[in-house]
Amino acid sequence: MAHSWDGQRFDMLTESQRRSLDENGFLILPGLLSPDQVARLVARVEELFASEGGEAGSEFKQEPGTRRLANCVDKGEVFEEAIEHPVVLDGIETVLGPDFKLSSLNVRSANPNSNCGQPLHADSGAIADEKGYYVCNSVWMLDDFTEQNGALRVVPGSHRWGRLPEPGAQLESEILVTGKAGTVVIMNAHLWHGGTDNRTGQPRRAMHVYFTRGDKPQQQYQKKLLSPDVQARLSPLGRKLLALDDERNDALGESGARISGFLK
Numbered sequence: 001m002a003h004s005w006d007g008q009r010f011d012m013l014t015e016s017q018r019r020s021l022d023e024n025g026f027l028i029l030p031g032l033l034s035p036d037q038v039a040r041l042v043a044r045v046e047e048l049f050a051s052e053g054g055e056a057g058s059e060f061k062q063e064p065g066t067r068r069l070a071n072c073v074d075k076g077e078v079f080e081e082a083i084e085h086p087v088v089l090d091g092i093e094t095v096l097g098p099d100f101k102l103s104s105l106n107v108r109s110a111n112p113n114s115n116c117g118q119p120l121h122a123d124s125g126a127i128a129d130e131k132g133y134y135v136c137n138s139v140w141m142l143d144d145f146t147e148q149n150g151a152l153r154v155v156p157g158s159h160r161w162g163r164l165p166e167p168g169a170q171l172e173s174e175i176l177v178t179g180k181a182g183t184v185v186i187m188n189a190h191l192w193h194g195g196t197d198n199r200t201g202q203p204r205r206a207m208h209v210y211f212t213r214g215d216k217p218q219q220q221y222q223k224k225l226l227s228p229d230v231q232a233r234l235s236p237l238g239r240k241l242l243a244l245d246d247e248r249n250d251a252l253g254e255s256g257a258r259i260s261g262f263l264k
């Protein structure tokens, strides 16, 4: 079945893509965004870095060697649109099942010539529980990810191991995820992964549209963070994805807020 988003039609994931996501823990979707969509996202991201300055990312975490933004749904319609991408939502549902919501929407830019490589980790330090997987991320490449500029590394299949990596773990089976700007990677966030050093003179920018299962707290409690204006103009799907009318989410409140896989 096809669905439209921002004027384009998209086919949903095939059975073989779903199987690959299930087995490997990630799925690379090249060309999901047009050059124009990437340019709009990059323009807004750079405006925010300029206006937020040293505060950028502080609603969540700041990270040496990088620039970060947090709470992005509140910071531009391009981000409100992003959370509704039908193919991304299909990938998230493949991992989490039908009961899921946005956990956070953050941006991470690996600085030029920086040792900003991250330890292998699972997002939010999450280990699948008796109901299964409960965190799933999507990594939107706003620049090409290359072997040199701080691409994502992943350990295929590690989401099925039911444990977290030891500090400093290095595995021969890890691979680098490269691709062109406009590629989106659906990533079971229990998968062991991390950013790598940027050895080029240009930033490597990515957007992380991060989801969690309905019975878990959001990393950033959206109902408290979103301005009344943004809340008022959201679509019914947007409200649902942000859990704005969800008493269960209100009860979970801020209990999971600001938990990272490794940043203190």
Ligand SMILES: O=C(O)CCC(=O)C(=O)O
Residues within 6 Å of the ligand: 108, 118, 123, 150, 151, 152, 153, 193, 194, 195, 196, 206, 261
């Ligand atoms: O931006 C990346 O390449 C990965 C970032 C990541 O895994 C994180 O910040 O937890």
